[in-house]
Amino acid sequence: MAINKVGIIGSGIMGSGLVEVAARAGLSVVVRSRSQSTADAMVASVSKGLAKQVEKGRATEEEAKAIIGRISAVSDLSALADCDLVIESVVEDLETKKALFAELDGVVKEGAIIATNTSTLPVIELAMVTKRPELVCGIHFFNPATAMPLVEIVRPLSAADSTIEAATAFATACGKQPVQVKDRAGFIVNALLFPYLNNAIRMLEQGTANMADIDTAMKGGCNFPMGPFALxxxxGLDTSLAILDALYAEFRDPNYAAMPTLRRMVAAGKLGRKTKSGFYDY
Ligand SMILES: NC(=O)c1ccc[n+]([C@@H]2O[C@H](COP(=O)([O-])OP(=O)(O)OC[C@H]3O[C@@H](n4cnc5c(N)ncnc54)[C@H](O)[C@@H]3O)[C@@H](O)[C@H]2O)c1
Structure with a gap:
């Protein structure tokens, strides 16, 4: 399965990173957002980021131009028809993703792989709304996608070996370190990471220490690059809540039961860096 043209759906934090990663790998990339202006704005912001890298001497002007030249922005889903691989990276909500997968299945050419960048949701449920469950898998990048080396390749029960091999080869071609994992909520990283993040909020609620000191402690004591609240x-607090809810729904482990502070902050629209206000202000 040769992957030359990739479709990315969603222009949030992860979608924009995925577009840059795939275009840097020399692939043609079509980014689809629900509105053309959002899709165009996303390409403009990738372009701005590349211009900064040229300024810093991390890329040449020609490289930056070539990367941008490989990206096109669309709002119409049917523009993804001739992609070899489509990765959706829209909001972490099962019903939204299921509706999108069903629509994509009717649009994308036969034999193409349809993948999800979900952090926790059951990939099999997305596969089963399509007529090509053997061609569906998870390709889970990490934030920021341009910098983080890991990609989890998630294998639902329906996936063909050739799909998993092609997805793994795609991640490698993007310069990433792929690992293969079964279709279980949270896969490897989030299943281990989120009890820690949730327990940091519990510790804050219990008044054990203040937020800045908890962050300082985990950086200085564990050599983590950032503390739990900064992470x-x-x-994104909405994405974090969705991840914990999906983990709790699957395993019923109390460590996955989202702390009330997190749920209230999401209700208040404090979503972290993307809204310039979360545990910290930006
Ligand atoms: N944030 C992370 O650290 C991270 C890391 C890895 C994977 N992910 C996964 O990536 C996906 C996207 O997360 P993100 O952090 O980029 O979120 P985000 O909030 O930055 O972006 C969400 C995107 O979904 C779109 N969207 C919202 N509702 C929609 C709908 N009803 N139909 C179609 N599109 C809709 C938004 O317009 C936006 O483009 C999620 O599945 C998330 O779990 C997130």
Whole structure:
């Protein structure tokens, strides 16, 4: 399965990173957002980021131009018809993703792989709304996608070996380190990471220490690059809540039961860096 043309759906934090990663790997990339202006704005912001890298001497002007030249922005789903691989990276909501997968299945050419960048949701449920469940898998990048080396390749029960091999080869071609994992909520990283993040909020609620000191402790004591509250803000508090809810729904482990503070902050629209306000202000 040769992957030359990739479709990315969603222009949020992860969608924009995925577009840059795939275009850097020399692939043609079509980014689809629900509105043309959002899709165009996303390409403009990738272009701005590349211009900064040229300024810093991390890329040449020609490289930046070539990367942008490989990206096109669309609002019409049917523009993804001739992609070899489509990765959806829209909001972490099962019903939204299921509706999108069903629509994509009717649009994307036969034999193409349809993948999800979901952090926790059951990939098999997305596969089963299509007529090509053997061609569906998870390709889970990490935030920020341009910098983080890991990609989890998630294998639902329906996936063909050739799909998993092609997805793994795609991640490698993007310069990433792929690992293969079964279709279980949270896969490897989030299943281990989120009890820690949730327990940091519990510790804050219990008044054990203040937020800045908890972050300082985990950086200085464990050599983590950032503390749990800075990481929650980076991931997005709505996405973090959706991840915990999906983990709890699957395993009923109390460590996955989202702390009330997180749920209230999401209700208040404090979603982290993307809204410039979360545990910290930006
Ligand atoms: N944030 C992270 O750290 C991270 C890391 C890895 C994977 N992910 C996964 O990536 C996906 C996207 O997360 P994100 O952080 O980019 O979120 P985000 O909030 O930055 O972006 C969400 C995108 O979904 C679109 N969207 C919202 N509702 C929609 C709908 N009803 N139909 C179609 N599109 C809709 C928005 O317009 C936006 O483009 C999620 O599945 C998330 O779990 C997130």
């Amino acid at each position: 929650l803000d980076l991931v």
